[in-house]
Amino acid sequence: MSIPVLRPGQIYKEVALKDGRIAVLRAPDFRDLDSLLGFISELVDERVEIIRTTKPSRGEEAEWLGGRLAAIEKGNLVAIVAEVDGRLVANCEVERRTPQFPEGSHVGVLGIAILRGARGVGLGTALMESLIQLAKQMNLRIVILDTFATNTVAQNLYRKVGFVEVGKIPKGIHRNGTYIDMLRFAIEV
Numbered sequence: 001m002s003i004p005v006l007r008p009g010q011i012y013k014e015v016a017l018k019d020g021r022i023a024v025l026r027a028p029d030f031r032d033l034d035s036l037l038g039f040i041s042e043l044v045d046e047r048v049e050i051i052r053t054t055k056p057s058r059g060e061e062a063e064w065l066g067g068r069l070a071a072i073e074k075g076n077l078v079a080i081v082a083e084v085d086g087r088l089v090a091n092c093e094v095e096r097r098t099p100q101f102p103e104g105s106h107v108g109v110l111g112i113a114i115l116r117g118a119r120g121v122g123l124g125t126a127l128m129e130s131l132i133q134l135a136k137q138m139n140l141r142i143v144i145l146d147t148f149a150t151n152t153v154a155q156n157l158y159r160k161v162g163f164v165e166v167g168k169i170p171k172g173i174h175r176n177g178t179y180i181d182m183l184r185f186a187i188e189v
């Protein structure tokens with residue numbers, strides 16, 4: 001078991017966005033349950049290109065959040081939420097890939113999502129750069145992520161912060177009767 005680099009609720013930094021608003025970046029804690037439930041529900045309604053397509057119940061979200069907080073405490077997860085004007089507008093994380101498999105425990109898997117009203121003003125860049133720093137502190141050496149080939153905005157962000165495309169699973173996603181390629185990106189941290 002390692003020591004968490006950012007404990008639940010701990011503030012990481014404040015970031016000035018391009019539109020003048022301030023984002024507070026911190027680790028989530030259990031008090032974020034309803035905000036996170038609203039957050040994922042909004043993304044599902046918008047049909048953004050993330051894996052989740054259905055809204056969780058409050059119980060499912062509580063179980064999920066409890067698992068994330070436990071993984072943080074074990075040093076296997078770094079998670080950041082961003083608040084702007086007191087509202088949770090972003091959630092992202094890097095999770096150690098296989099804590100029970102030492103030969104793979106230097107690899108982390110990244111996920112990120114931001115609500116519509118907070119996109120395009122530099123928050124994604126700030127969150128990705130923060131996650132890369134924190135992944136290093138977790139003693140990860142490689143961070144990977146998967147994305148829809150159609151999600152060019154996300155790919156622009158990943159390339160901007162140093163990720164490179166390392167693979168493609170043709171037709172890796174089947175959504176609404178259509179096959180979409182899945183791309184894998186990676187970075188050495």
Ligand SMILES: CC(C)(COP(=O)(O)OP(=O)(O)OC[C@H]1O[C@@H](n2cnc3c(N)ncnc32)[C@H](O)[C@@H]1OP(=O)(O)O)[C@@H](O)C(=O)NCCC(=O)NCCS
Pocket residue numbers: 048049050112113114115118119120121122123124125126146147148151152153154156157160
């Ligand atoms: C993908 C996402 C995280 C990007 O975050 P963001 O805060 O909008 O990104 P930033 O404002 O920091 O912009 C970073 C780069 O992304 C690219 N980008 C941002 N908005 C763009 C747009 N509308 N069109 C094209 N490229 C865009 C640019 O290259 C930009 O760099 P620049 O500002 O130097 O030009 C955000 O759009 C999002 O959460 N989308 C919905 C969920 C999602 O798709 N998650 C990823 C799943 S794999």
